[in-house]
Amino acid sequence: EDQVTQSPEALRLQEGESSSLNCSYTVSGLRGLFWYRQDPGKGPEFLFTLYSAGEEKEKERLKATLTKKESFLHITAPKPEDSATYLCAVQGSNYKLTFGKGTLLTVNP
């Protein structure tokens, strides 16, 4: 059974204070690892797909990396508008997505 564990559950940062979110996973036949951003009361917004270990992708202040066991979402010099819940999901050989519970990020001005 595919599993995804995200840590920490919640993270509070000061504006400009860089940090990383972790997504540990076990999956049968990784087809892709996905990061989403979710604002309160809204649907998840797609951020990145990573397909193989060593791959990295960047978007503004966010950078996602992937190893064989985990993925990191690095947030550089965050702003208050980066506050959201960040979701990680893996797609295995059965093509289904398995989601973690998310990390609630709060960035204080």
Add this chain to the structure above:
Amino acid sequence: DGGITQSPKYLFRKEGQNVTLSCEQNLNHDAMYWYRQDPGQGLRLIYYSQIVNDFQKGDIAEGYSVSREKKESFPLTVTSAQKNPTAFYLCASTLAGGSEQFFGPGTRLTVL
């Protein structure tokens, strides 16, 4: 603008009632999905459909039903058999063979 729409945004159900949540997409995506989101839990798959007139149960299908008569539409019915239906329901879609799922804005269902 292409996207996924869900309606209504908020829905209230009385005990014993069936209710239907709408999901429409104009992205020309082949596959569509329904998820349920509860506080402190990851998204859980209810049903999915990869082509018209075909759908499969996800991990928590009991008490739910779906139809896929058109490529653009994938309505979800929450039946009275679903004992704990209060949750945030999310619809998603993707291209055939694609990996990234794109989500709608969600419907919050509350049982009175």
